[in-house]
Amino acid sequence: MAHQVESERLVSVFAYPMPYEWSIGLYGSKFFQEIKQNRRFVGIRCNGCGKVYVPPRRVCGPCFQELAELVALSDTGVITAFSVVNYPFIDPNTGARRPIPYTYGYIKLDGADNIFSHIINETDLSKIKVGMKVRAIFKDTAEMQGNIQDIKYFDIVA
Amino acid sequence: MDNAAIVGVAQTKYERRKKDQILADLVFDVTRAALDDAGLAIGDIDSVVTVSNDFFDGRTISGMAVGDAAGGEDKNISTVSGDGAFGAFYGLMRVLSGYKATIVVAHYKGSEGSVPITTNGMFDPIFHRHLGIDAISAAALQADAYMARFGIREEDVAQVSVKNHGNAKNNPYAQLPMDITVADVMKSRKIAEPLKLLDCCPISDGAAAIIIANEEIAARTKKKPVWVKGVAHCCEEYFLGDRRLSDPVALQDAARRAYAMAGITDPMAEIDVAEVLEPFSYMEPLWLEGLGFCKPGEGAHLIEKGITTMGGRLPVNPSGGALSANPILVAGLARLIEATLQVRGEAGDRQVKNAATALAHGFNGPCGQSHCVWIMGGKK
Amino acid sequence: MGRRVAIVGVGQTYHKSHRPDVTSREMIREAVTAALADAELTIRDIDAIVIGNMDHFESINYVDTYSVEGSGGVMKPIMKVSTGGTTGATVAIAAYYHVASGLFDRVLAIGFEKNSESDTTGAIITCSDAIWDRFSYSGAIPSLATEATAYMEKYGATQEDAAIIGERDRNNALNNPFAHLRRPLTVADIMASPMLAYPIKLGDICPRSDGACACVLAADGVAQKIARKPAWFKAAAVRHTYTWFGDSTDYNKGLVSMQRASKDAYQQAGITKPAEEIDVAELYLPYTWAGLKWIEDIGFCGPGEGVRFVRDGNTHMGGKIPVNPSGGVISTNCIGATAMLRVAEAAIQVMGRGGKRQVPDVKNALATGFGGCFWSDVVILSTERP
Ligand SMILES: [Zn+2]
Numbered sequence: 001m002a003h004q005v006e007s008e009r010l011v012s013v014f015a016y017p018m019p020y021e022w023s024i025g026l027y028g029s030k031f032f033q034e035i036k037q038n039r040r041f042v043g044i045r046c047n048g049c050g051k052v053y054v055p056p057r058r059v060c061g062p063c064f065q066e067l068a069e070l071v072a073l074s075d076t077g078v079i080t081a082f083s084v085v086n087y088p089f090i091d092p093n094t095g096a097r098r099p100i101p102y103t104y105g106y107i108k109l110d111g112a113d114n115i116f117s118h119i120i121n122e123t124d125l126s127k128i129k130v131g132m133k134v135r136a137i138f139k140d141t142a143e144m145q146g147n148i149q150d151i152k153y154f155d156i157v158a
Numbered sequence: 159m160d161n162a163a164i165v166g167v168a169q170t171k172y173e174r175r176k177k178d179q180i181l182a183d184l185v186f187d188v189t190r191a192a193l194d195d196a197g198l199a200i201g202d203i204d205s206v207v208t209v210s211n212d213f214f215d216g217r218t219i220s221g222m223a224v225g226d227a228a229g230g231e232d233k234n235i236s237t238v239s240g241d242g243a244f245g246a247f248y249g250l251m252r253v254l255s256g257y258k259a260t261i262v263v264a265h266y267k268g269s270e271g272s273v274p275i276t277t278n279g280m281f282d283p284i285f286h287r288h289l290g291i292d293a294i295s296a297a298a299l300q301a302d303a304y305m306a307r308f309g310i311r312e313e314d315v316a317q318v319s320v321k322n323h324g325n326a327k328n329n330p331y332a333q334l335p336m337d338i339t340v341a342d343v344m345k346s347r348k349i350a351e352p353l354k355l356l357d358c359c360p361i362s363d364g365a366a367a368i369i370i371a372n373e374e375i376a377a378r379t380k381k382k383p384v385w386v387k388g389v390a391h392c393c394e395e396y397f398l399g400d401r402r403l404s405d406p407v408a409l410q411d412a413a414r415r416a417y418a419m420a421g422i423t424d425p426m427a428e429i430d431v432a433e434v435l436e437p438f439s440y441m442e443p444l445w446l447e448g449l450g451f452c453k454p455g456e457g458a459h460l461i462e463k464g465i466t467t468m469g470g471r472l473p474v475n476p477s478g479g480a481l482s483a484n485p486i487l488v489a490g491l492a493r494l495i496e497a498t499l500q501v502r503g504e505a506g507d508r509q510v511k512n513a514a515t516a517l518a519h520g521f522n523g524p525c526g527q528s529h530c531v532w533i534m535g536g537k538k
Numbered sequence: 539m540g541r542r543v544a545i546v547g548v549g550q551t552y553h554k555s556h557r558p559d560v561t562s563r564e565m566i567r568e569a570v571t572a573a574l575a576d577a578e579l580t581i582r583d584i585d586a587i588v589i590g591n592m593d594h595f596e597s598i599n600y601v602d603t604y605s606v607e608g609s610g611g612v613m614k615p616i617m618k619v620s621t622g623g624t625t626g627a628t629v630a631i632a633a634y635y636h637v638a639s640g641l642f643d644r645v646l647a648i649g650f651e652k653n654s655e656s657d658t659t660g661a662i663i664t665c666s667d668a669i670w671d672r673f674s675y676s677g678a679i680p681s682l683a684t685e686a687t688a689y690m691e692k693y694g695a696t697q698e699d700a701a702i703i704g705e706r707d708r709n710n711a712l713n714n715p716f717a718h719l720r721r722p723l724t725v726a727d728i729m730a731s732p733m734l735a736y737p738i739k740l741g742d743i744c745p746r747s748d749g750a751c752a753c754v755l756a757a758d759g760v761a762q763k764i765a766r767k768p769a770w771f772k773a774a775a776v777r778h779t780y781t782w783f784g785d786s787t788d789y790n791k792g793l794v795s796m797q798r799a800s801k802d803a804y805q806q807a808g809i810t811k812p813a814e815e816i817d818v819a820e821l822y823l824p825y826t827w828a829g830l831k832w833i834e835d836i837g838f839c840g841p842g843e844g845v846r847f848v849r850d851g852n853t854h855m856g857g858k859i860p861v862n863p864s865g866g867v868i869s870t871n872c873i874g875a876t877a878m879l880r881v882a883e884a885a886i887q888v889m890g891r892g893g894k895r896q897v898p899d900v901k902n903a904l905a906t907g908f909g910g911c912f913w914s915d916v917v918i919l920s921t922e923r924p
Contacts, residue, residue, distance in 0.1 A: 012284045016699065020271050022668050055670055055779060059186050063201045063870045066186075068629045081789060083683030083735040085676045089659040093503035093672055097248030104680040104735075106787045115784030119674045125736055130691045136375035159640060182781070212593035212620070218665035219592065219622035222911055226781050232798055234776050239593070239620045240602060249618065254639035255540030263798060281598035284561070391615045396606050411613060426644055523603030528616060 017095070020143040026148075027056035030070060032146040039138050041073040043112050051113040075136040076157070077109035077116065082130070084123050107134055107154060132158040159419065161538050162268030163376040166196025166261075166369035167495040172298040172483030175269040176363040176445035181215065184365035186227035192261065192367040193229075197380030200428045201509025203369070206235040208488050209245035209264035213276040214326045228367075235281040242366065242436070243391075244489025247369045248350045250386060259371040266485040280480035280524050282397065293437075293524065294358060296398060298350035300525040301440040304404040305352060308455035310440075311440050312352050313437040316343035316460045317358050318439040319481055325468060326478025328427040329508035331492075333362050333483035342438075359437035359484035360400040360478050366491045370500070373538075387515070387535040388420030401525070409448030409521075409529040418448070419535040425450050429533070431500045432517040433493035441526065442466075445519060446474065449531065468510070476500070476508040490520020490530065497534045510520075541874045542924060543562035544768030545889075548575025548882040553718035553749040553870045556654040564595055565750045566650050569875075573646065573752035577764050584754070585642040588628040590620045592872030594661040598605030608768035609648055617854055622665060623822065626751065626878025627907030627915035632775040633755045638771075642766075643757045649652035649655040649878035650750035653871075665911055671783050677744060678824065679737040681783065682800060686827040687737060687875035688789035693842045696735050700851070701728035701862070704741050704868055708855055709786050711865025713894035718870040725863040726736055728826070742826040749872035751879045758923070772902070773806035773918040775799040778911075785869075789823040795914040796835040796906070804837070807924075809902070810835045813852075816918070818855030818887045818897040820880040822908040823868065828860065829853070836906065836916075855897070863887065863895040877907030881917050888919045896910040 024032070027044060031054075034042040042057035048063030050069055060067055082105040091098040107122040121137070122128045136153040144150040168191030170184055185208075193200060210220040215221065218270075220236030223285075223488050228235075233255070238245040242264035249260040277293035303309065320340055326332035338356060347353040376383035392415070394408035421426045432449070436442040443457025451472060452460055460466045466474035469492050477480075477496040480489045497516035499505040504512075515535045522528040549572025551557075551565055566589075587609050591601050598604050600620035601750060602611070609616065633647035656793040659677040666675040675681070689695055705725050713718035729739030735854030754764075761768040775796040780786045786794065800812075823829045823837070830844035838859060839847040846864045847853065853861040862868075864883040867876055882911070884903035888894050901922060907915035 011558065012288075014283060014287065016275070017215065018213075018272065018275055020668065022216065022270055023177055023180050023267070025183055026178065028180070028669060034834060054784070055782060057226075058183055059227050061231040061779075061781065061785075064226075064231065065227050081684035081787065082791055083680035083687065083738070085680050085735045085800065086732075087679070087734045087742040089663075090657055092657075092660045092663050102676075104674055104684070106674060106684055106784060112712055115785045115787050117674055117787070130687060148670060205631060206857055211599070216664070217668060218594045218661060219620065219909065219911055219913075222665070222778065222913075223667070225778050230778060232777065232779075234802070235778050236619055236632065236776055237621050238602065239590075241617045244617055248619070248635070249633040251639035252643060254641065255635045256638070278601060279593075279597060280603070282550045282604070283597065379774050391617070392613060393603060393606055393611050395612050396603055408613065412615075503607040527603045 002158050005143055016081050027058065031055050035138060035139060035150050036144045043107055045069040045071050045075050046063060054109055054116050055113040073109050073111040077107040077134055079105055079130055079132045079134055080108050080115055081106045081108060082120055082128060084125060103128065105154065118151060119153040121155050126155065134158050160254055161373050161385060162250055162370055163385045164368050164377040165287065165344050165371045165376050165383050166198060167191040167498050168192040168195055168494055169331045169366040169492055170364045171331050172362045172364040174330055174333065174361060174484055176267065177211065181223045182227040183267045185224040185265050187366045188367040189228050189261060191261055191282050193379060196369050198369065198375055200229040201391055202375065203229055203259050204233060205252045205260040206230040206233050207245050207262045208251045209236045209241050212530055213279050213443060214266055214271055214486060216271050220467040224265060228261060235257050236431055241520040242400045243494060244522065246368060246491060246494055247389060247391060247530055250389065250533045253370050259369055259375045261367060262476050263365065263367040263489045265365040266487045267363040268485065269363050273361055289316040290391065295350045296524040297438045298353045299398060300403040304440055304444055307404045307508065308487060310360040311456050313340050313344065315357065316340045316441040318442045322463060322475050322481040325508060326482035329477045332407045333477040335478065345400055347451050353438060353457055357439040359480045362483045362485040364485035364488050366488045368491060368495060369504065373453060382502050384534050384536065384538050388416040388533040390415035391530035398525060398528065403416045406444060406526055407450035409526065412529045415448045416531040416533050418495045422533065424458055429472065429515050429517050431476060433477060433491055433492050433514050434476055435480050437520055438482045439481060442474060459482050473510045476505065476510055487523045491537045494518040494532055498513040499533050501536050541640055542770060543634050543637040543755055544761035544770045545753050545919065546768050547754035548717050548885050549573030549576055550751040550882060551554060551749045551881060552873060552874065553717055553747040554897040555746060557652065557748040562650060562652045563605055563608035566605055566648055568752035569752040570610055570646065570648060573754050577754040577805065580755060580899055583644055584614065584646045586615040586636050587611045587646045587648065588629050588633045590625040591651055592617055592620060592622065592625065594664055596612045597656050603778050603847035605913050606678045617914045621909060621913050622911055623873060623909030624877050624907035624913040624915045625874050626876055626918060627881055628776060630753055630878055630881045630917065631776060631915060634771050634774050637755050637757045641700050643754045643760045647753045647755060647878065649875035651872040651874035652736045652748045653746040653873060654748050655859060656853050665894045667782055679738055681910055682825045683735045683738045684787065685789055689827055689831050695845050697729065698725055700742060700826035700830060701725040701844045702848055703826040704728045707868040708867040710855060710895065711751050711864050711869035717865040719745055719870065738825055744824045744867045744871035745871040747870050751875040753878065753882050753883050753885065767889050767921060769885035769919040770923050772920045774805035775802035775916045780912040792841065793832055793835040794914045797834055799914040799916040800836045803918050807918045813859055814900045816859055816904045817900045818863060819859055820864060820883040821861055821906045822877050822880050823866055860897050863897055865890060877915060880905040881905060884919050887919055
């Protein structure tokens with residue numbers, strides 16, 4: 001029996017969730033506990049090169065050595081780069097559309113040598129510039145869950 | 159092939175849940191331990207291969223999580239997504255291409271994702287994934303096909319579990335050292351006919367690292383270098399229905415080429431110890447058949463005759479194997495590390511006497527679709 | 539030392555935003571068939587295969603084993619490597635080591651992606667660290683945009699400067715029958731396109747494409763028998779600098795991984811004056827600013843000189859070092875294949891098979907791969923057996 005080869009092309013749809021439970025580790029846990037207890041950041045200093053890293057971690061890549069000296073950082077920093085996100089997208093964390101516009105920013109926290117990424121609470125391009133000073137706005141302590149959203153966003157202060 | 163050797167090895171203890179440590183912690187620990195084992199500094203390493211899988215880690219480009227911890231700063235670094243035996247193969251190729259020393263690290267936390275969902279992701283999205291098939295149910299199909307074809311009884315393969323959990327008592331890194339009997343395996347909970355709980359590997363967390371080096375570096379390491387005598391890998395068809403599951407043809411081909419490279423003509427006579435990746439008890443005899451240690455269908459007799467037990471002619475999985483700890487990806491690298499320790503004579507209570515030549519094996523894909531075979535020896 | 543290695547055949551599919559007519563396996567087979575035909579070999583001649591993509595883009599775990607029907611990997615050694623956006627080049631480099639090691643004579647390298655089969659932005663977001671970065675991250679565009687804002691701030695580059703890159707590459711794509719977007723785009727068009735994430739507009743950014751690419755690599759002694767003019771590897775380098783985003787985003791330092799990979803590659807190739815010694819470059823430029831800034835990191839010009847270098851026509855067809863005769867990533871972006879397309883297009887230039895997009899008298903060609911998380915790959919191919 002001869003069949004005609006051409007046909008409509010079908011698709012197979014898959015949309016199940018893929019759950020994970022990720023460990024945060026010692027220094028990451030310290031970071032979130034410091035926010036909850038003292039409403040400030042903590043970094044970690046490398047004895048090899050003197051660099052202060054945030055988030056704190058166990059190893060300095062360039063020196064390949066163990067880090068152990070936690071240092072308190074303030075809740076302020078400087079914008080080193082930013083982008084106002086204007087396009088709609090599905091957030092894989094929640095499966096829902098993330099509200100736009102919002103401002104994605106890189107912030108050099110005072111006292112740290114690398115950069116921290118988070119959200120800046122300003123979407124008006126005329127009011128935000130590289131080099132501006134920002135301050136972290138934390139959630140109410142009672143609402144904190146020990147994750148990155150315990151920091152609500154950074155406010156421009158100057 | 160030029161000479162290349164494994165000059166440093168390290169493993170974490172394998173556990174059900176390493177809640178306190180992130181992947182980078184595990185990798186940092188084994189990287190430093192492997193360097194210490196070799197008596198090398200990070201500056202002696204000029205190439206890095208991580209073994210990482212995006213599904214298992216819940217992250218795209220999962221190798222990024224461990225680059226610094228593996229000492230990858232300003233080094234030629236890459237990621238093999240597959241079993242650690244394959245990652246080691248890439249590490250070897252880099253050394254044979256001119257790098258002095260490559261560190262290969264593998265990491266896995268089975269506790270962080272959903273193994274049924276992530277291993278379901280191995281199957282065809284159009285025809286098979288909707289059926290809910292995963293690594294375990296596929297293995298059950300293979301076990302059934304294998305056992306039915308050759309008249310192998312559940313009690314026969316249960317002996318593998320008894321042997322390997324018993325061997326694990328001699329391995330400080332093993333997750334499940336256990337004194338069990340065939341009766342214990344037989345009455346353990348049915349997981350997927352004919353597999354019972356004690357026929358199946360546990361879910362494990364852990365990491366491992368090896369350093370592969372050229373002759374120049376191997377001449378000055380702390381421990382006796384263990385030389386690569388032969389290595390090969392091969393992949394067969396994808397759809398389970400296109401394969402004869404009781405016939406591990408890819409393994410046969412990989413073994414044939416690895417033996418040819420190593421100059422081995424009679425594996426049973428020339429190999430002293432084997433570490434094979436057997437997350438399910440029936441896999442050990444099936445892989446031993448594929449590796450040519452016996453004829454098809456006779457794998458289960460090897461254990462019955464005491465050949466594969468400690469003290470037998472070919473001890474298999476003195477470490478306790480994957481039945482006693484199965485950090486996927488890491489597991490194949492762990493086999494290679496165990497083979498290395500055997501040849502060094504440093505395997506402690508699990509040491510096989512006079513182990514001069516050792517075989518290690520790892521695989522990728524459902525029911526062992528793609529196999530990698532290593533032959534390691536004490537002499538160049 | 540390893541053996542000398544050359545690319546002796548390349549193949550690619552045509553590229554479209556959506557290929558519902560084929561599965562990814564079938565699409566891979568198209569590229570493999572084309573590469574084998576280009577080398578005048580059959581799959582029986584191939585000793586080993588390397589493949590790569592990004593798992594969550596098609597939601598396939600173990601693509602090496604999944605793909606064998608399309609890759610030709612049945613009863614052959616096949617290995618998967620994956621490093622994000624650089625994957626295609628990383629695969630080509632892994633294939634290079636397969637041959638250089640002396641273990642295999644003829645190796646097939648394959649990159650592919652069906653971006654249409656998942657939510658690409660969602661998949662890209664999952665490349666960020668789940669604890670620290672994923673909450674604020676929204677995919678490749680805003681992180682690239684931060685680099686652009688920093689570059690504009692530092693050197694006074696304008697949005698119009700960047701748009702020249704888009705105009706250049708999209709214009710070049712008209713000469714490439716395989717390119718996805720084959721319509722010219724002017725600076726004015728780009729400036730008028732919708733703002734996605736300041737300062738990146740729709741016209742500044744690469745498309746999402748479905749497609750696949752394959753290359754055949756062969757060893758010294760074998761390569762000369764297969765190809766009249768093999769494209770010899772002079773260098774292959776990979777660097778990565780990142781634990782979390784903030785570790786690599788000090789834009790005052792530039793793109794450190796690209797600087798390091800380039801330096802390593804030039805050292806391997808014995809190149810001291812890249813802009814003089816390299817005749818053509820296929821660069822992984824996913825957005826227009828990269829065409830100004832990354833050529834500084836690659837060393838075609840000094841820091842802050844990118845705008846002048848481009849405005850002087852050096853990187854246009856007919857210029858000193860034409861960049862992206864193929865139309866580049868701005869015209870075609872099937873992510874797991876994109877970086878291999880750069881290597882394949884560089885090989886095409888060295889082999890003199892570029893047709894309308896051929897740069898005359900190419901001796902040395904440079905290809906890069908870039909992944910949004912600070913991976914950089916650099917490959918240098920040459921007519922000259924090293
Ligand atoms: Zn340091």
